[in-house]
Amino acid sequence: MTVPAVEAVDVWRTYELDGVSVSALRGVSLTIDQGEYVAVIGPSGSGKSTLMHLLGGLDRPSGGRLVIGGRDVTTLTAPELATLRNETIGFVFQAFHLLARTSAVDNVALPLVYRGVGARQRRERAAAMLGRVGLGHRLHHRPNQLSGGEQQRVAIARALVTEPAVLLADEPTGNLDSATGEAVLELLERLNAESGVALVMVTHDQEVAARAHRRIAVRDGLIRSDSLHDRPASDGSGVPATLDPAPSAEPRSASGSGPGHPPGGSGGATGATGRLPWEDAG
Amino acid sequence: MRLAEAWRVASDALRANRMRSLLTMLGVIIGVASVVILVAIGTGTKQQVEQQVEGLGSNLLLVVPGRIEVGNAPVVSPLDLSDADAVSRVVGDPGRVAVTVASGATARAGNRSDFTTVQGVLETTPSVFTRSLSRGRYLTGADVDTSRRVAVLGDSVARALFPDRDPLGQQVTLAGVRFRVIGVFAPLGQSLGVDRDDEVHVPVTAAQRLWGTQRIDGIAVKAPDRERIDELGDRIVAELSRRHPDTEFSAVTQRQILGVLGDILGVLTGVLAAIAGISLLVGGVGVSNIMLVSVRERTREIGLRKAVGARPRDIGVQFLLEAVLLTSVGGLTGMALGVGTALLVDAFSPIPAAITWWSLALAFGVSAAVGIVFGVVPAQRAGRLDPVVALRAE
Ligand SMILES: Nc1ncnc2c1ncn2[C@@H]1O[C@H](COP(=O)(O)OP(=O)(O)OP(=O)(O)O)[C@@H](O)[C@H]1O
Ligand SMILES: [Mg+2]
Numbered sequence: 001m002t003v004p005a006v007e008a009v010d011v012w013r014t015y016e017l018d019g020v021s022v023s024a025l026r027g028v029s030l031t032i033d034q035g036e037y038v039a040v041i042g043p044s045g046s047g048k049s050t051l052m053h054l055l056g057g058l059d060r061p062s063g064g065r066l067v068i069g070g071r072d073v074t075t076l077t078a079p080e081l082a083t084l085r086n087e088t089i090g091f092v093f094q095a096f097h098l099l100a101r102t103s104a105v106d107n108v109a110l111p112l113v114y115r116g117v118g119a120r121q122r123r124e125r126a127a128a129m130l131g132r133v134g135l136g137h138r139l140h141h142r143p144n145q146l147s148g149g150e151q152q153r154v155a156i157a158r159a160l161v162t163e164p165a166v167l168l169a170d171e172p173t174g175n176l177d178s179a180t181g182e183a184v185l186e187l188l189e190r191l192n193a194e195s196g197v198a199l200v201m202v203t204h205d206q207e208v209a210a211r212a213h214r215r216i217a218v219r220d221g222l223i224r225s226d227s228l229h230d231r232p233a234s235d236g237s238g239v240p241a242t243l244d245p246a247p248s249a250e251p252r253s254a255s256g257s258g259p260g261h262p263p264g265g266s267g268g269a270t271g272a273t274g275r276l277p278w279e280d281a282g
Numbered sequence: 283m284r285l286a287e288a289w290r291v292a293s294d295a296l297r298a299n300r301m302r303s304l305l306t307m308l309g310v311i312i313g314v315a316s317v318v319i320l321v322a323i324g325t326g327t328k329q330q331v332e333q334q335v336e337g338l339g340s341n342l343l344l345v346v347p348g349r350i351e352v353g354n355a356p357v358v359s360p361l362d363l364s365d366a367d368a369v370s371r372v373v374g375d376p377g378r379v380a381v382t383v384a385s386g387a388t389a390r391a392g393n394r395s396d397f398t399t400v401q402g403v404l405e406t407t408p409s410v411f412t413r414s415l416s417r418g419r420y421l422t423g424a425d426v427d428t429s430r431r432v433a434v435l436g437d438s439v440a441r442a443l444f445p446d447r448d449p450l451g452q453q454v455t456l457a458g459v460r461f462r463v464i465g466v467f468a469p470l471g472q473s474l475g476v477d478r479d480d481e482v483h484v485p486v487t488a489a490q491r492l493w494g495t496q497r498i499d500g501i502a503v504k505a506p507d508r509e510r511i512d513e514l515g516d517r518i519v520a521e522l523s524r525r526h527p528d529t530e531f532s533a534v535t536q537r538q539i540l541g542v543l544g545d546i547l548g549v550l551t552g553v554l555a556a557i558a559g560i561s562l563l564v565g566g567v568g569v570s571n572i573m574l575v576s577v578r579e580r581t582r583e584i585g586l587r588k589a590v591g592a593r594p595r596d597i598g599v600q601f602l603l604e605a606v607l608l609t610s611v612g613g614l615t616g617m618a619l620g621v622g623t624a625l626l627v628d629a630f631s632p633i634p635a636a637i638t639w640w641s642l643a644l645a646f647g648v649s650a651a652v653g654i655v656f657g658v659v660p661a662q663r664a665g666r667l668d669p670v671v672a673l674r675a676e
Contacts, residue, residue: 099586
């Protein structure tokens with residue numbers, strides 16, 4: 001098996017609010033492998049976004065071990081972590097987060113600026129990436145001259161222009177109507193299948209989640225279930241080769257092991273599991 | 283991120299908020315311009331005064347009662363014309379000795395009048411002080427000896443009283459007594475805002491009679507030997523002290539006057555520069571304020587940049603450059619404005635102004651430094667923002 005793109009072992013994230021500590025994540029262990037397509041679901045406030053921020057190196061865990069692209073996040077300085085994000089991770093946000101006064105092509109080129117790529121090459125690569133998301137004819141439009149779906153596609157192009165190992169999308173269709181959302185979703189799935197970038201996507205939509213190969217259900221800062229399953233027949237791309245379909249150790253979800261969850265061996269709970277009931281994801 | 287890139291981002295950000303950038307710059311522009319202008323005026327005034335004092339000639343010796351020092355009250359003069367004769371004997375040449383007794387008086391001619399300074403003088407004045415006439419003649423020894431009521435007008439007085447007539451041969455009334463105009467001085471211009479052409483010279487004897495006094499205010503000597511001028515001054519002071527044991531006298535040379543004036547005007551220039559510096563500082567605080575606003579406003583942009591790989595330093599440099607760009611563009615504009623205004627003032631107003639390189643360098647250096655100093659805190663704040671928090675900002 002290849003090196004996992006991201007590996008989290010017993011990861012905690014605790015916030016201090018007026019002296020009271022609130023734990024958004026309470027011991028999460030999981031592994032994201034190369035090329036995977038993972039849906040993360042769970043009720044509001046369960047810790048999905050917090051998890052995504054950690055997996056992308058945008059935030060640091062309060063406890064546990066987090067390895068991104070083979071590097072232990074806790075040992076990295078802030079600039080090192082920034083460089084790691086730049087090289088390994090692509091983010092897609094619900095709110096797009098495009099620079100308002102900047103053209104589509106320059107928005108897409110932004111990550112390359114921090115990689116030290118020269119202006120001309122940046123533009124070439126950004127333009128090519130915009131072509132791949134179907135916006136080759138919108139290079140010089142500004143965000144306010146683009147539709148919501150187009151804006152999100154620009155954001156996707158920006159996330160992928162650095163050819164990252166993992167694409168983290170937090171409710172990427174949350175601000176879009178269903179038809180546009182569907183198009184964006186198909187784009188993400190196509191890019192995942194074509195380029196082998198691992199796609200981790202938070203969604204509230206059961207049907208969307210059902211299209212992923214693997215579903216992680218989060219509740220109260222814990223992973224309640226982590227299951228593999230085949231894609232619906234309609235989408236013929238199949239299961240990524242890197243995934244091991246063998247049933248894994250017991251899921252931690254139903255047992256409700258809570259904060260005092262098991263020690264070191266918990267890493268075994270990550271990766272693939274057999275089919276598990278989906279009922280707690282609602 | 284490369285520096286060139288950071289410059290581009292910073293200038294784009296400033297251009298995006300054109301009005302705000304401009305208003306922020308205005309503080310710096312005004313600050314820098316006022317430093318340049320005020321220092322130019324201070325320097326110009328100093329140069330002009332020094333030139334005028336130098337114009338007196340380096341062998342001029344002024345003898346007056348009392349001490350020449352800043353802050354000393356003037357002393358009532360015990361001198362009269364016999365003292366001038368005594369000084370002439372010390373000098374050995376009456377042609378090198380001038381006297382003055384001066385007072386304000388209203389000069390009238392026809393229905394016009396002008397308040398001016400009437401100076402009672404000897405015929406030696408033009409050679410001692412290097413004055414020249416534009417019309418007519420100066421006083422003669424005979425005019426002085428016979429207290430003749432004749433007058434030489436300063437250029438301003440001549441213009442005021444005889445705007446459309448030749449003043450030569452005309453009558454002027456000084457303090458109610460009629461004098462005949464025999465000459466007009468060549469114009470001298472202004473110094474420190476004082477019109478140096480606003481004077482009338484009459485024979486000292488006539489002036490004394492006019493005011494009912496025997497007194498003279500001071501004696502000026504054109505020393506025959508520049509090297510021994512201090513020694514001559516000492517001898518004159520000794521002679522006058524012998525004649526008036528109760529009074530202290532001083533003999534000052536051009537060099538001493540230059541020293542005292544230079545000190546005064548140097549302090550003046552410094553004070554002006556300091557006042558202007560305060561406005562520059564206020565401009566800097568404005569920059570800092572706007573940068574903090576800019577950081578807050580662009581929090582989400584900062585979060586996004588960090589998410590795609592910007593290091594804290596990249597963000598810090600971006601905002602620091604923005605502040606430096608703001609102040610240095612403002613500084614350059616202020617310099618141009620200051621130099622332009624100073625040149626206009628010098629050309630079209632009586633106030634002299636001289637641009638000095640040090641004031642330009644100082645003003646620009648300070649404004650760029652202001653950008654760094656006042657940009658550092660906002661830039662650090664931006665660099666340290668937590669990307670997750672920043673992305674969530676409204
Ligand atoms: N900066 C913070 N300070 C304090 N508590 C926080 C902070 N960020 C998140 N939390 C808390 O952590 C918990 C998880 O938040 P998170 O944003 O991860 O939820 P989520 O699953 O993404 O929810 P949603 O579906 O509504 O987006 C919430 O209870 C939230 O209040
Ligand atoms: Mg969320």
